[in-house]
Amino acid sequence: MDRRTILLALAGLTAGAATPAAALPQIDPEGAKRVGRAYLDAHPGQRFDPVRLKADLLPDGWNDAAAARLRARAAGDFRDGRLFIHRGWRLSDTEGRLFALAALTPA
Numbered sequence: 001m002d003r004r005t006i007l008l009a010l011a012g013l014t015a016g017a018a019t020p021a022a023a024l025p026q027i028d029p030e031g032a033k034r035v036g037r038a039y040l041d042a043h044p045g046q047r048f049d050p051v052r053l054k055a056d057l058l059p060d061g062w063n064d065a066a067a068a069r070l071r072a073r074a075a076g077d078f079r080d081g082r083l084f085i086h087r088g089w090r091l092s093d094t095e096g097r098l099f100a101l102a103a104l105t106p107a
């Protein structure tokens with residue numbers, strides 16, 4: 001399973017809807033939250049409101065359009081050098097924000 005598949009599954013988990021995550025039970029929500037907490041810790045001057053994050057990243061919840069939009073945003077982040085590196089993984093800022101949303105979303 002590649003990182004993009006994991007990312008999209010995690011985004012689905014944070015959206016709380018029937019998503020690709022439902023088909024991927026091996027996804028570790030606690031692992032997603034750990035990455036999200038690391039992203040939050042790496043951005044101490046920013047305030048992260050889960051309602052605003054979700055509205056920005058998944059305004060209409062999880063759907064095919066959201067997946068395409070998130071992929072495009074992540075690609076733009078990479079092109080523009082907006083990266084978050086965690087334990088050797090290079091994540092786009094969009095991906096980091098999705099993990100942050102997972103960290104901020106109650107179980």
